[in-house]
Amino acid sequence: MTAELETWGMEEALGARMPPTLRVLRYHLYTYMRTWRSSLTTSFLAPVLYLAAMGVGLGSLINRHVGTVGGVKYLDFVAPGLLASSAMQVAASDSMYPVMAAIKWIRTYYAMLATPLRVLDVLLGHFAWVTARLVLTAVTYLGVMAAFGTVRSPLAVLAVPAAILTGLGFSSVISAFAASQENDQGFATISRMGLIPLFLLSTTFFPLAQLPGWMHPVAYATPLYHGVDLCRMLVLGNVDWVSAGWDLAYLVALCALGAWLARRLFERRLVI
Amino acid sequence: MVSARRLFKHFEELVAVDHVDFDIVRGESFGFLGPNGAGKTSTMRMIACMSPKSGGELTVLGMDPETRGPDIRARIGLVPQEDSLDLQLTVLDNLMIYGRYFDLPKKVIGERAASLLEFAQLTERAHDTVEPLSGGMKRRLTIARALISEPDLLILDEPTTGLDPQARHLLWDRLYRLKSRGVTLIITTHYMDEAEQLCDRLVVMDKGKIAASGSPASLIERYSTREVLELRFPPDAGPSRNALAGIAERVELLPDRVLLYTESGDRALAEVGARGITPLTWLVRRSTLEDVFLSLTGRTLID
Numbered sequence: 001m002t003a004e005l006e007t008w009g010m011e012e013a014l015g016a017r018m019p020p021t022l023r024v025l026r027y028h029l030y031t032y033m034r035t036w037r038s039s040l041t042t043s044f045l046a047p048v049l050y051l052a053a054m055g056v057g058l059g060s061l062i063n064r065h066v067g068t069v070g071g072v073k074y075l076d077f078v079a080p081g082l083l084a085s086s087a088m089q090v091a092a093s094d095s096m097y098p099v100m101a102a103i104k105w106i107r108t109y110y111a112m113l114a115t116p117l118r119v120l121d122v123l124l125g126h127f128a129w130v131t132a133r134l135v136l137t138a139v140t141y142l143g144v145m146a147a148f149g150t151v152r153s154p155l156a157v158l159a160v161p162a163a164i165l166t167g168l169g170f171s172s173v174i175s176a177f178a179a180s181q182e183n184d185q186g187f188a189t190i191s192r193m194g195l196i197p198l199f200l201l202s203t204t205f206f207p208l209a210q211l212p213g214w215m216h217p218v219a220y221a222t223p224l225y226h227g228v229d230l231c232r233m234l235v236l237g238n239v240d241w242v243s244a245g246w247d248l249a250y251l252v253a254l255c256a257l258g259a260w261l262a263r264r265l266f267e268r269r270l271v272i
Numbered sequence: 273m274v275s276a277r278r279l280f281k282h283f284e285e286l287v288a289v290d291h292v293d294f295d296i297v298r299g300e301s302f303g304f305l306g307p308n309g310a311g312k313t314s315t316m317r318m319i320a321c322m323s324p325k326s327g328g329e330l331t332v333l334g335m336d337p338e339t340r341g342p343d344i345r346a347r348i349g350l351v352p353q354e355d356s357l358d359l360q361l362t363v364l365d366n367l368m369i370y371g372r373y374f375d376l377p378k379k380v381i382g383e384r385a386a387s388l389l390e391f392a393q394l395t396e397r398a399h400d401t402v403e404p405l406s407g408g409m410k411r412r413l414t415i416a417r418a419l420i421s422e423p424d425l426l427i428l429d430e431p432t433t434g435l436d437p438q439a440r441h442l443l444w445d446r447l448y449r450l451k452s453r454g455v456t457l458i459i460t461t462h463y464m465d466e467a468e469q470l471c472d473r474l475v476v477m478d479k480g481k482i483a484a485s486g487s488p489a490s491l492i493e494r495y496s497t498r499e500v501l502e503l504r505f506p507p508d509a510g511p512s513r514n515a516l517a518g519i520a521e522r523v524e525l526l527p528d529r530v531l532l533y534t535e536s537g538d539r540a541l542a543e544v545g546a547r548g549i550t551p552l553t554w555l556v557r558r559s560t561l562e563d564v565f566l567s568l569t570g571r572t573l574i575d
Contacts, residue, residue, distance in 0.1 A: 018372075018375055023375060027369055030369055031361065034361070106356065106357075106358060107355075110356050111373075113322055114320060114322060114345065115370070115374055115421075116342040116345050117342070117373055271323065272323060
């Protein structure tokens with residue numbers, strides 16, 4: 001079955017001439033069309049399951065024995081944390097094996113680079129695709145959260161770009177890492193030593209105050225903490241604009257650093 | 273179409289292409305013949321604007337690859353050594369996607385894809401995924417894909433490596449057709465028969481340098497004799513160089529056989545017999561590019 005890209009409306013919107021970055025994005029959409037059904041189910045089911053298990057299941061226990069967490073029900077507390085965490089996970093998984101496959105296994109990037117496309121186009125197209133995935137993830141998550149009744153402020157809409165920014169921060173750094181690797185062994189290490197500890201300890205599941213004092217600077221130094229903090233303030237509507245500013249600055253800086261690194265390492269890897 | 277002067281490429285310590293000069297003109301089929309590691313692929317990647325040169329001059333289609341890479345690549349078709357097809361997509365999708373990288377309108381790609389699939393004898397497989405296709409089919413698809421932009425120049429890096437003889441001959445036939453349509457071909461290969469079959473002109477590369485250049489026939493004429501007598505002996509029982517002295521213009525003692533370069537193989541064989549040397553088997557054949565390479569470098573093309 002030939003995937004019909006025109007359903008995405010890109011052809012009509014842009015006419016015949018399409019910027020190189022979007023040609024790469026179109027490739028990713030094209031391949032995604034083949035698997036979107038299973039993937040869509042997962043991206044819808046994951047938030048439902050997480051919110052049900054963590055928020056409702058674990059939450060009822062916590063609410064009964066501890067009372068509120070950070071001034072709200074546990075479900076309300078944990079939901080925005082899960083939003084930011086899943087943005088991290090989606091972005092990371094799209095930036096590890098797929099990048100390595102496009103360099104080493106399927107060699108898609110080399111096929112692209114034999115055409116008028118440049119390394120920068122390939123890289124930006126990849127980030128555009130990750131962004132598209134993050135939009136889908138964040139909007140779905142927020143929708144499910146609304147259905148669970150955890151959205152407490154119209155500012156929650158801004159949690160979507162906040163989650164996307166969080167994801168892109170991880171995507172850029174991990175893509176750069178993937179482009180520097182000879183095999184996929186490093187990815188398991190990233191997951192074990194990086195993503196899972198971040199997921200568990202970056203205040204997704206409990207407030208920073210629960211960590212011992214010496215851990216606070218450590219948590220504050222990690223990117224997911226800022227993503228969670230930002231999403232949580234926006235969804236709950238209790239925004240401290242100073243710390244939100246710091247969160248934003250941190251995430252933007254991470255994206256910039258990651259993009260710069262990725263550009264360098266993609267060039268070094270693909271143009272020899 | 274392509275002009276190189278003192279073209280140079282190194283990877284850290286390793287010198288891959290060592291100051292080579294060559295010119296490729298429109299409509300010809302130009303070959304780079306040499307063993308693995310001779311610098312063929314590095315040269316080809318520089319021509320395809322996928323790899324920057326380290327020194328010297330290179331002009332492709334009248335443009336400088338350093339500044340006009342995307343413009344040059346828009347007019348080049350590249351068939352890389354390793355296939356880079358999207359295995360999960362269908363044959364047709366692979367062509368569609370690739371055409372889109374060139375920003376061709378969908379309608380144009382569709383029309384071209386139909387005739388290219390015909391050309392590549394893949395029409396019946398158009399809607400099958402690529403993964404289960406044979407090596408020969410994948411190669412033909414890669415060639416079809418490289419032609420989707422109707423390039424002025426088609427670059428093929430080791431086009432038949434890893435294919436069985438039947439698939440190779442089919443591919444040669446397709447390349448021959450392209451050549452007769454006036455497409456300029458650049459072919460790198462370590463198969464001398466491929467170079468003889470397909471190339472109007474070629475350069476013999478060894479260790480990053482060009483050892484010789486010319487048409488296959490002129491190279492054979494210049495660097496070899498008309499015929500070759502090949503003799504095989506039991507291991508370690510071959511004759512010494514002295515025992516064969518004077519029989520042929522040139523003698524090569526290889527681990528598995530002895531080659532006598534001569535105008536007449538039959539006469540040389542009679543002389544071998546007259547000297548009481550009895551090989552296990554013998555063969556009289558005409559000289560090939562393999563012999564040219566051996567004469568130039570003292571080594572065989574394929575180890």
